[in-house]
Amino acid sequence: xxxxxxxxxxxxxxxxxxxxxxxxxxxxxxxxxxxxxxxxxxxxxxxxxxxxxxxxxxxxxxxxxxxxxxxxxxxxxxxxxxxxxxxxxxxxxxxxxxxxxxxxxxxxxxxxxxxxxxxxxxxxxxxxxxxxxxxxxxxxxxxxxxxxxxxxxxxxxxxxxxxxxxxxxxxxxxxxxxxxxxxxxxxxxxxxxxxxxxxxxxxxxxxxxxxxxxxxxxxxxxxxxxxxxxxxxxxxxxxxxxxxxxxxxxx
Ligand code: NDP
Numbered sequence: 001x002x003x004x005x006x007x008x009x010x011x012x013x014x015x016x017x018x019x020x021x022x023x024x025x026x027x028x029x030x031x032x033x034x035x036x037x038x039x040x041x042x043x044x045x046x047x048x049x050x051x052x053x054x055x056x057x058x059x060x061x062x063x064x065x066x067x068x069x070x071x072x073x074x075x076x077x078x079x080x081x082x083x084x085x086x087x088x089x090x091x092x093x094x095x096x097x098x099x100x101x102x103x104x105x106x107x108x109x110x111x112x113x114x115x116x117x118x119x120x121x122x123x124x125x126x127x128x129x130x131x132x133x134x135x136x137x138x139x140x141x142x143x144x145x146x147x148x149x150x151x152x153x154x155x156x157x158x159x160x161x162x163x164x165x166x167x168x169x170x171x172x173x174x175x176x177x178x179x180x181x182x183x184x185x186x187x188x189x190x191x192x193x194x195x196x197x198x199x200x201x202x203x204x205x206x207x208x209x210x211x212x213x214x215x216x217x218x219x220x221x222x223x224x225x226x227x228x229x230x231x232x233x234x235x236x237x238x239x240x241x242x243x244x245x246x247x248x249x250x251x
Contacts, residue, residue, distance in 0.1 A: 004233045008033030011084040012230065013074060013126065015065060016092030018044035020191035021141065021219045025089050028223025029230060030056040037078040037085075039063050040092060057082060065092045065118040066110065071125040079129075087230045088126040090119045090163075091141040095156045095193060108155045115159035120166055127170065127179055134178040139229045140167050142185040142241055144248060164241055171239030180238045182229045187245025189217040213246030 012029045016022035017038035026036045027050050035057040038044035041064040051058040059081035063070035078085045093115045096107035123138050130136025143160035144150075150157045163183060170181040188207055190198060198204050198216070208214065225244045228234050243249050 005227055005231045006033055007087075007227065007230060010034045010086040010230070011037065011078065011082045012087035012089060013037045013039060013061075013078050013085060014089040014091060015039045015063075015074075015122065017047050018042045020193060021186060021189060021222050022089065022091040023047045024219035024223055025091065025226040026051065026058075027054070028220070028227050029087070029089075030054045030058070031223075032227045032231070034087065034230070035059075035082050037061050037074070037082055039065075039074055041065075065122070066114050068118055068121040071118065071122045074122065075125045075129055084133075085126060085129055086136055088123060088136070088138045089141070089226060090122060090138065092118070093141065093159075093193075095153060097152050099152055100154050103154050111155035111159055115156065116162045116166075119163060123166070123170060123181070127174060127181075130179045131174060131177045136179040137230045137234075138170065138179065138181045139226055140181070140183040142167070142183040144185060144187055144243070144245060146183070146185050146241060147243075147249060167241060168239040175238045180229075180234065182234070182237060182239065183241040184222060184225050184229065185241050185243045185245065186222055187211065187217055187243065187248040189219055189221070191219055210251060211246045211248055212251055215246065217244065217246055 012034045014022050014026040017026045018040050026047050030051040037059045039061045048058040061077050140163050142163045145157045145160045146164040167183040225242050
């Protein structure tokens with residue numbers, strides 16, 4: 001590996017690390033040399049085993065990010081267990097689907113609290129530490145719906161377009177303090193989140209027909225972008241939303 005992408009000696013916090021994109025990003029960062037705090041409400045035992053098999057250290061941190069209650073503890077436990085905190089991957093997220101005319105306040109609040117409020121306040125808690133140490137990288141997981149409207153997912157679209165704005169705002173505030181804030185916008189990725197879409201043959205065919213790459217993304221397709229945005233190769237990349245979408249937005 002080129003030294004430019006070497007993360008040895010660094011520590012990353014990854015939320016929602018037990019499955020899907022968070023798990024794949026945690027493993028990719030460990031593969032580049034980082035130790036990883038695996039944060040979530042479901043223990044990321046399998047991810048931990050894979051990180052340890054790569055010769056890296058991991059720590060399990062139990063936290064439900066449906067509220068901002070745990071954000072300060074996530075930072076302090078990471079420092080206690082792994083000694084530093086250099087990167088935050090704000091990945092945990094949920095989706096609720098219903099027509100906008102029927103959309104409930106409960107489905108609005110659940111998605112906004114998890115996908116937007118916790119993302120901001122965890123970035124704030126980690127960012128305070130990073131600013132003190134004069135170095136850090138935050139990567140928020142956005143979506144195609146950071147750029148597009150979508151349909152039947154109003155709280156999800158609001159949360160993900162909100163993440164786009166916050167990514168730029170935090171980059172503006174923290175860039176000169178040594179903290180880069182960027183986002184990754186995944187396209188259609190085959191995870192538990194998208195099982196129902198893939199099971200609907202008609203929907204699946206229309207999605208595939210629109211993806212220039214002609215296939216669903218795999219969670220591991222996100223790993224390279226995350227390593228890049230945590231590495232010194234991206235030191236002058238800030239406030240950017242990097243689509244990893246098989247060309248979806250190009251069409
Ligand atoms: P998964 O459903 O596979 O994973 C979501 C992760 O978030 C899980 O680890 C889940 O934990 C965690 N999570 C959800 N709610 C909470 C909570 N309250 N507290 C702690 N952890 C929580 O989905 P993906 O891997 O597909 O999604 C990861 C991110 O990528 C999300 O932000 C999603 O919006 C985004 N994304 C995904 C796309 C896709 O096509 N898959 C496209 C664009 C964006 P648990 O297992 O305990 O529920």
